[in-house]
Every structure is written in C-alpha cells, then in structure tokens.
Amino acid sequence: MPILTTQDLTIAFGGLRAVDQVNLEIEKGRLTSVIGPNGAGKTTLFNLLTGFYRPTHGKIFFDNKEITFLPVHKIVKLGISRSFQILKIFNEMTVFENIRVAVQAQMNHGMEFFASCDRLIDVRKRAEEILEEIHLTVKASIKAKNLSYGDKRILEIGLSLAGNPQVLLLDEPTCGVGAHERGRIARFIHDLTKKWTVLLVEHDMDIVMGISDRIVVMQQGRIIADGTPEEIKNNETVKEVYLGGKYCLA
Amino acid sequence: MGGKNSIQQFLRLPFIWMFLFFLILPYLMPLIKGYTALASEILIYAMFALGFNLLLSYTGLPSFGHAAFFGIGAYGMAITQLKWAKDLWLGLFMGMIAAGLFAAIVGAILCRKRGIYFSLLTLAFGQMFFFIAFRWDEVTGGETGLTGLGRPPLKLPGLPAIDLTGPMAFYLFTLAVFMVVMVLVWRLVRSPFGSVLQSIKQNEIRAKYLGYNTVFYKWISFTISGIISGLAGAMFLLQHGAVFPTYLHWTESGNVVMVTIMGGGVINFFGPILGAGIFVILQNAIGALTEHWLFILGLIFISIIMIIPEGILGLFKRAKTAQ
Numbered sequence: 001m002p003i004l005t006t007q008d009l010t011i012a013f014g015g016l017r018a019v020d021q022v023n024l025e026i027e028k029g030r031l032t033s034v035i036g037p038n039g040a041g042k043t044t045l046f047n048l049l050t051g052f053y054r055p056t057h058g059k060i061f062f063d064n065k066e067i068t069f070l071p072v073h074k075i076v077k078l079g080i081s082r083s084f085q086i087l088k089i090f091n092e093m094t095v096f097e098n099i100r101v102a103v104q105a106q107m108n109h110g111m112e113f114f115a116s117c118d119r120l121i122d123v124r125k126r127a128e129e130i131l132e133e134i135h136l137t138v139k140a141s142i143k144a145k146n147l148s149y150g151d152k153r154i155l156e157i158g159l160s161l162a163g164n165p166q167v168l169l170l171d172e173p174t175c176g177v178g179a180h181e182r183g184r185i186a187r188f189i190h191d192l193t194k195k196w197t198v199l200l201v202e203h204d205m206d207i208v209m210g211i212s213d214r215i216v217v218m219q220q221g222r223i224i225a226d227g228t229p230e231e232i233k234n235n236e237t238v239k240e241v242y243l244g245g246k247y248c249l250a
Numbered sequence: 251m252g253g254k255n256s257i258q259q260f261l262r263l264p265f266i267w268m269f270l271f272f273l274i275l276p277y278l279m280p281l282i283k284g285y286t287a288l289a290s291e292i293l294i295y296a297m298f299a300l301g302f303n304l305l306l307s308y309t310g311l312p313s314f315g316h317a318a319f320f321g322i323g324a325y326g327m328a329i330t331q332l333k334w335a336k337d338l339w340l341g342l343f344m345g346m347i348a349a350g351l352f353a354a355i356v357g358a359i360l361c362r363k364r365g366i367y368f369s370l371l372t373l374a375f376g377q378m379f380f381f382i383a384f385r386w387d388e389v390t391g392g393e394t395g396l397t398g399l400g401r402p403p404l405k406l407p408g409l410p411a412i413d414l415t416g417p418m419a420f421y422l423f424t425l426a427v428f429m430v431v432m433v434l435v436w437r438l439v440r441s442p443f444g445s446v447l448q449s450i451k452q453n454e455i456r457a458k459y460l461g462y463n464t465v466f467y468k469w470i471s472f473t474i475s476g477i478i479s480g481l482a483g484a485m486f487l488l489q490h491g492a493v494f495p496t497y498l499h500w501t502e503s504g505n506v507v508m509v510t511i512m513g514g515g516v517i518n519f520f521g522p523i524l525g526a527g528i529f530v531i532l533q534n535a536i537g538a539l540t541e542h543w544l545f546i547l548g549l550i551f552i553s554i555i556m557i558i559p560e561g562i563l564g565l566f567k568r569a570k571t572a573q
Binding site for chain 1: 434437438440441442443444445446448449452453455456457458459460461462463464467
C-alpha cells in the first residue's frame with residue numbers, strides 16, 4: 001500500500017523544470033532513497049512533497065487524500081515531516097527545549113499564553129521519550145549551538161521525529177559529517193525504519209546501498225531508474241549518467 | 251511546596267524587587283534633578299519598550315513604525331474623552347482597542363514579509379498613520395493635535411473615586427498598570443506561546459516544519475505588541491493631557507528601538523526598562539542644558555552599542571561568563 005503518491009508532479013522555475021513529471025509511490029514502512037547528481041531535483045522534490053513549493057502541474061496524495069496545495073504546517077500536521085541538508089535547529093535553545101517546542105506543536109499547546117512551559121507534563125514526558133530515542137538525554141541541557149556537529153545532525157532528525165510523523169523525509173542527513181560519525185548516523189537512520197516510513201536523499205553510496213529497501217534515481221528532474229539496490233547497481237542507464245560522474249557505486 | 255519555600259520562591263522573582271524599587275523611585279528623582287512626573291514617564295516609556303521588545307527580541311521582527319500604535323493609543327484615549335465620556339477605564343480600553351485594531355490590520359499585511367522588507371514596510375505604515383493624524387483636522391485636530399484633556403478619576407468597584415491629578419497619585423496608578431503589563435509580558439514570553447515565538451525568531455522555516463502556522467503566530471504577537479504600545483500611548487496622554495501627530499512620527503519609532511537595544515532588551519527581559527530609565531533621565535538632564543539633546547543622546551547610544559553591542563545589561567552577562 002503506497003502511503004505517499006505523486007502524479008505527474010512538475011515544477012518549472014522559468015524555463016527550468018526542476019522536477020519533471022515525477023510519478024512516485026512510497027511504500028509504507030520501507031526506506032526509499034532518492035539519489036542523483038547535484039541539481040537532479042531531489043531537494044526540490046522534498047520541497048514539493050511538504051508544500052514549501054507549489055507545483056506547476058501534477059498532484060500529491062498522502063494516505064489517499066490530496067495534499068497538493070496545502071501549506072507546510074498543515075502537511076506536517078497530517079504526518080509528513082522532514083529534516084534539512086543545511087541544519088535548521090534552534091541554536092539558542094537547549095536540546096531539551098528544541099525537542100519540547102517540537103512536541104508542543106504536535107500536541108497543540110502553542111496557543112497557551114500565560115501557562116508555564118514546565119507545567120505541560122505530557123509534553124515534557126514525550127520530549128524525554130524522544131531524547132531517549134535519539135540518545136541525547138545526557139546532553140539535554142546543552143545549548144544546541146554547543147553540540148558536536150554529529151549531534152546537531154541527530155537533533156535535526158530528532159526535531160522531525162517529534163511530531164510523530166508517518167513519513168519522514170531526510171535530506172542528506174550525513175552532509176558535512178566526518179567519516180567516523182557517518183556509521184553512527186547510518187545506524188540511527190536504519191533504526192528509524194523500524195517505526196517510520198523513510199524517504200532519504202543521500203550522497204554517501206555506502207549508506208544508500210547498505211540501508212535502502214528501494215532506490216529511485218533522478219536526473220534533470222526526471223526519474224531514470226527505480227529498483228532495489230542490487231538492480232540499481234546493475235542498471236546501465238544509471239551507470240552511464242552516474243558512474244562517469246563524481247560518484248562511485250561501491 | 252511548603253509555605254516558607256513559596257515565600258522564598260516569591261522573593262526570587264525579579265519583579266518583586268523591581269516593584270519595591272519603583273515604589274521609592276519618586277523619592278530618588280530629586281537626586282538627579284528629576285521629579286515625580288518624570289518617574290511616571292519612565293514607566294510609561296518602559297511599558298512601550300516592553301511591548302515593542304516582544305516583537306523585536308522575542309519574535310525577531312524589528313518594527314520601525316511602532317510609534318504609530320503608541321500614538322493611536324493616545325488619540326484613542328483623547329477622542330474617547332472628547333466625544334464619548336471622561337472615563338479612565340473606557341479611555342484606556344479604547345486606546346488599546348484602537349491600537350490593537352490597527353496593529354491587527356497592519357500585521358495581517360506585513361507578517362508574511364521578512365527581514366528588511368518587514369522593517370521598511372512598518373516604517374512606511376507608521377509614516378502613513380503620522381500623515382493621517384497630521385491632516386485629519388476633524389478627528390485628530392491636525393497639526394495642533396488635541397489638547398486640554400484631563401485625567402479622569404480612578405474608579406474602582408466598592409471604593410470612592412480617586413483623584414489622579416496629583417503627580418504622586420498618577421505615578422502610583424502608572425506603577426500599578428506597569429506592573430500588570432510587565433508580569434503579563436513576562437508570563438507570555440515564558441509560555442508555550444512564547445516558546446513558539448522564540449522558535450520562529452531562531453528559525454522560522456523549521457518552526458513551520460514543526461507544524462506551526464508561523465504567520466499566524468507572528469500576527470498575534472504583532473497585535474499584542476500593538477495593544478501594549480497603545481496602552482502606553484493612552485497613559486502618555488493622561489500624563490500630558492495632550493496628543494500631537496509627532497507622537498506617531500518615525501523619529502519616535504526610532505527612539506523606542508534605541509531605548510530597547512541600549513538597555514539590553516535583546517538579551518535581557520528587563521533591558522527595555524533600564525533603557526527607558528536612561529533615555530528619559532538623559533533627555534531631561536541634557537535637554538535642560540542644550541536644545542541639541544538628541545545629538546548628544548545619539549552619541550551616547552552609538553558609544554554604548556560600539557562598546558557593548560548587547561546593550562547595558564550585556565555587561566552583567568559578560569561579568570557572569572567571566573566568572
């Protein structure tokens with residue numbers, strides 16, 4: 001059963017079709033990776049799926065409901081969440097406060113004007129659970145800006161998890177992370193698939209090949225291949241556009 | 251929680267000490283050649299700056315047109331007195347409603363804008379309101395403003411009416427209003443709503459992706475800020491008994507930015523209050539010596555920002571970090 005579907009999804013910026021007639025079905029409970037050279041339209045696809053951009057053409061369905069022109073915050077509330085390639089965490093808040101404000105959104109406590117944040121016991125409990133899940137409990141009271149880069153990356157994903165989404169879009173979660181921390185983040189992402197449907201954009205081919213159930217290859221806004229890691233590795237078109245370039249399929 | 255414990259907690263609240271300080275402030279004013287009415291002006295200005303700072307430091311929206319809401323509050327109070335009834339509560343209420351209404355309209359248009367576009371548009375709207383006040387003779391009195399307005403007595407249920415015409419009576423009333431505003435803003439910025447504003451300030455796109463309708467939150471914050479500014483304006487009318495279009499002028503909007511930043515509002519809740527105190531006192535002291543007091547005040551402001559960009563309360567933060 002696909003949980004997230006696109007029909008002829010297209011967006012044009014002037015003459016450039018950044019995403020061009022993409023038909024995609026994301027299966028529930030699986031990890032699907034989207035790969036492709038820079039400028040292939042991967043991040044634009046994420047921006048379309050989450051309502052950040054409005055498509056020029058085409059439709060998006062989530063859980064059999066059309067979400068094409070819904071604003072970001074409504075799509076998030078329905079259950080699609082994302083992380084960003086460029087960190088978007090709340091630097092001046094502690095790790096705990098970061099997660100708390102995220103949980104608060106899901107529990108609809110944002111419009112309480114004179115209560116104290118500390119009094120929202122249900123929010124606090126849930127925030128503590130998430131901190132456990134992302135292994136940042138011991139760092140709960142550290143300001144986000146003072147975390148190590150790897151931990152910031154984990155917090156970035158943690159913020160996306162806090163809304164308890166059904167589908168999680170991860171945009172290059174290992175971007176800028178040193179080699180020694182990549183394994184940790186890869187394992188972390190792999191663990192996520194036990195609970196969540198994950199759509200992953202990633203340049204590290206070891207990670208993509210190692211943890212994906214399915215790989216979608218994009219080039220110039222179009223899907224040029226779609227299959228299991230094994231199939232993609234042996235796909236002639238992919239080899240042509242991809243292998244000759246800067247990436248190497250292990 | 252034991253009784254003693256809660257008393258200790260109570261005393262730890264900074265605004266208890268602030269209240270005590272402001273109770274004796276009128277008696278300290280003569281030391282700096284001030285007077286009681288000047289103390290009232292500090293509190294009124296502090297109220298305005300607290301309202302402004304809700305937007306600047308707690309939502310991340312630098313408004314350069316906030317004097318408009320201050321002025322609209324003053325006009326709201328004045329027009330209520332002239333056309334409707336000389337009633338204190340009604341006047342204050344109408345001042346707040348008028349400012350809140352205009353803030354809600356302007357906010358609805360501007361809250362989608364970001365950064366410099368937001369700031370420039372607030373400046374433009376502020377000047378628009380200034381010119382309306384300047385030209386609309388029938389309602390605002392045009393260039394000459396509305397003058398000769400009194401201070402209606404304070405009526406509280408079950409008590410005889412209290413005369414506010416004396417400076418001390420008015421000061422104490424101002425202090426009461428100020429305390430209510432300060433405690434409410436204090437609670438607001440620490441509430442779940444306040445934490446959303448903080449998240450918007452720090453990263454609006456992420457806040458959106460947490461599921462917050464950030465434009466709506468900014469609009470609410472803008473409106474509340476306008477209401478507080480309007481209340482300050484209405485109090486300012488009571489203080490001076492007159493309102494002029496210059497209250498809405500962009501230079502006044504600039505003053506509240508200066509007051510807030512100079513005191514340290516960006517890093518400390520109480521910054522705007524300190525800034526207001528310094529501004530009003532310097533204005534009085536330098537103004538007595540030279541007509542060009544704004545020039546000197548400007549120099550002082552520039553020096554402070556060059557040395558301590560976070561504002562005066564930034565010094566304490568530095569001292570703390572150094573320990």
